[in-house]
Amino acid sequence: DVKVTQSSRYLVKRTGEKVFLECVQDMDHENMFWYRQDPGLGLRLIYFSYDVKMKEKGDIPEGYSVSREKKERFSLILESASTNQTSMYLCASSQGATGELFFGEGSRLTVL
Amino acid sequence: AQSVTQLGSHVSVSEGALVLLRCNYSSSVPPYLFWYVQYPNQGLQLLLKYTSAATLVKGINGFEAEFKKSETSFHLTKPSAHMSDAAEYFCAVTMNSGYSTLTFGKGTMLLVSP
Numbered sequence: 001d002v003k004v005t006q007s008s009r010y011l012v013k014r015t016g017e018k019v020f021l022e023c024v025q026d027m028d029h030e031n032m033f034w035y036r037q038d039p040g041l042g043l044r045l046i047y048f049s050y051d052v053k054m055k056e057k058g059d060i061p062e063g064y065s066v067s068r069e070k071k072e073r074f075s076l077i078l079e080s081a082s083t084n085q086t087s088m089y090l091c092a093s094s095q096g097a098t099g100e101l102f103f104g105e106g107s108r109l110t111v112l
Numbered sequence: 113a114q115s116v117t118q119l120g121s122h123v124s125v126s127e128g129a130l131v132l133l134r135c136n137y138s139s140s141v142p143p144y145l146f147w148y149v150q151y152p153n154q155g156l157q158l159l160l161k162y163t164s165a166a167t168l169v170k171g172i173n174g175f176e177a178e179f180k181k182s183e184t185s186f187h188l189t190k191p192s193a194h195m196s197d198a199a200e201y202f203c204a205v206t207m208n209s210g211y212s213t214l215t216f217g218k219g220t221m222l223l224v225s226p
Contacts, residue, residue, distance in 0.1 A: 004155070033213070040121065042202065042218035043156075058213065090155055100146070101214060103155030 003027070006091050006104040013111050019078040021107050023091030029102070030095055032074035034058075034066065037088040037106070046089075049074055081111045114139045114205050118217035126225050131175075131190040133220050135203035138184060145186040146204040146214065147177055156202060162186060173197070198224045 007022035025032065031050045035043040035058075045058030047066040055066050063085060067075045074093075078085055088108050092101040119134040137143055144163050148156040160171025167179045177188045186203060203217040 035216075040218060043216040045213055045215075048213060092156075100158050100161060101148075101156070103148075103157065105153075105155045 004104040006107045008107050011109045013081050017081050019081050021076040023074045025093040029093035033092045034076045035090045083111050086111045114215050116203050116205050116217035118220050122221045124223040125193045128192050131193045133188040135186045137205045141207045143205045147188050148202045150200045193224050
């Protein structure tokens with residue numbers, strides 16, 4: 001069974017903390033994505049990567065960075081968490097230019 | 113540029129009734145279109161996708177969608193709703209031209225009453 005695993009389902013952090021969200025896929029997919037999901041706003045793309053050590057900004061990259069040192073792993077980093085980054089974060093992977101996205105179960109982050 | 117509009121943030125139906133969730137898209141080139149479903153506290157999973165083959169696409173759990181180019185629509189239907197269909201549904205579009213990321217609609221919550 002294909003699998004995208006996000007390391008933490010629920011996190012609570014304080015304003016100003018550095019936050020790491022980890023995502024691992026076992027399908028040897030080229031492409032990996034980080035989305036943010038908020039009620040009434042749907043999914044918004046933060047960053048994506050189509051190869052190891054490559055990254056591209058999505059629609060809302062401000063306040064975030066990413067790292068992809070290995071093909072199977074894509075990390076989202078909040079350098080200094082703020083309350084407006086409280087949200088559900090979804091990682092996904094895909095193969096090819098227009099391939100189906102496979103999603104992890106999400107990481108719900110609360111910043112106090 | 114590409115975008116998706118889902119009409120109705122919430123749709124309520126009775127068990128056994130027809131389900132119709134609306135999606136309109138805009139795309140500068142022929143699109144690939146997707147419907148995803150999200151059950152509570154889970155990630156999204158693919159229901160069905162249109163990739164320029166047959167315009168009527170059948171997916172999992174009895175859902176289907178019809179691509180209508182003249183109406184720029186890709187509405188999702190199911191003849192008879194089941195309680196287990198209660199979830200949030202997202203329409204998404206990507207361009208059928210080179211590399212393009214998926215753009216999602218804002219989602220429609222389907223509520224099914226007994």
